[in-house]
Amino acid sequence: MSQAAPGKSHREGISLIELTEMFPDEASATAWFEQMVWPKGKRHCPRCGCTETRKASATSGLPYYCSGCKRAFSVRIGTALERSKVPLRKWVFAIYLEMTSLKGVSSMKLHRDLKVTQKTAWFMLHRIREAWSTESASLFNGPVEVDEMYVGGRRKNMSNAKRRELKDTGRGAVGKVAVVGAKDRATKQVKAKVVESTDRATLHGFVADAAAPGATVYTDEAVAYEGMPFPHETVKHSVSEYVRDMAHTNGIESLWSMFKRAYNGTYHHLSEKHLNRYIAEYAGKHNLRNFDTINQMAAVAAGMVGKRLMYRDLIA
Structure with a gap:
């Protein structure tokens, strides 16, 4: 590429x-997929990896034949297609x-x-x-921005009892699904995932899986981020502080903004089961x-x- x-x-x-x-036709699409699946024309069997392949007989129903496992195959085999x-x-x-x-x-x-x-x-x-579905295992060298987003649970769709609960506790995230994300300012790359909670152990674990040792991490003032083994600076969103020198989370928040536009404008509702996808x-x-x-x-x-x-x- x-x-x-x-x-x-x-x-x-x-x-x-x-x-x-x-x-213009199915043949051109097939040729393109074959180029993506078998770069440089090095066709191999998706089942056994054997490179000794040839055109299959017309009766097989599939275009190629593997001399290793003695089975016919196509570019779809071994892929999401x-x-x-x-x-x-x-x-x-x-x-x-x-x-x-x-x-x-x-x-x-x-x-x-x-x-x-x-x-x-x-x-x-x-x-x-x-x-x-497979996230890169490479770590961000930083600086790294980390932030959370909450999805679902619109108040207008909640019962009066649930609305009173939110009002009494001030916990606006009740009934919503938490998502945490990180953005590497150097490479502009991001990572994000659905999490069961935003407690200390979960957020510390996410940052450890995203940021390289020694990377500077920027977050909001959430208590759960305190004590991370990284150089750490915060901005206080609760008092309308969004940027302080180099400390801000505007980059990762732009990902949340894009997702919310899709959520509200295209999907309208997403099952919690499929949210991570x-x-x-x-x-x-x-x-x-x-x-x-x-x-x-x-x-x-x-x-x-x-x-x-x-x-x-x-x-x-």
Whole structure:
């Protein structure tokens, strides 16, 4: 894959007309996916890894044959596309629409645009999100911004009893799902995940998994962050302090703003069960934002290799 473009304004986009010209038929889409799955044309069996492969017989129903395990295979096998009956050309367009829509694509829109059922469109989008299901293990050298966000639990949808509880306790996060994220100012990369709580042990553990030893960490004044084994500075949001010299969390908060625009404008409601998939998607899209569009798509296709998502597991 080529290097990232120097900035969002300099990256090369692709119009829908250009995409149609690039992928005029199923053969062109298949060739592109094969290039993503088998870089430099080094085709190998997705089951046993054998590189001794050849074209399969027409009766096999699949294009390639492995001399090692004696089984036929296609570019879909061993990826999040395995057992999908949707044409690969439609998968290309689905990835394009998802990557070029800042607020994401709803399953209803994908259903209309690709002429598939809404159920199929919903499953397709979750398969695409599998590209981001494995987070990078690399640590941020910093400075690192860390912040939390709370999703769901709108007060207007709560019972009067629940509203009184929030008013009496002042705990605005009651009934919401917590998400914590980190942004490396040096690389502009982010990490984010759903957490069960925002207590001391959870937040300290998240920071330890995100920041390299010695990295300066910036947070708000939440007590749970106190005592971290990192150089640590805070801003006091409670008294409307949002920037103090180098201390602020504006970078990671921009990710929350983008996610909330998608939540309110596209999805409207997200199941707590699937929330981490959406969070991983928006963190992943943020990390690819300076890439040319075709390279963003390539990163997603490559990220789907080695992933498998069954519909029964998705709805269980």
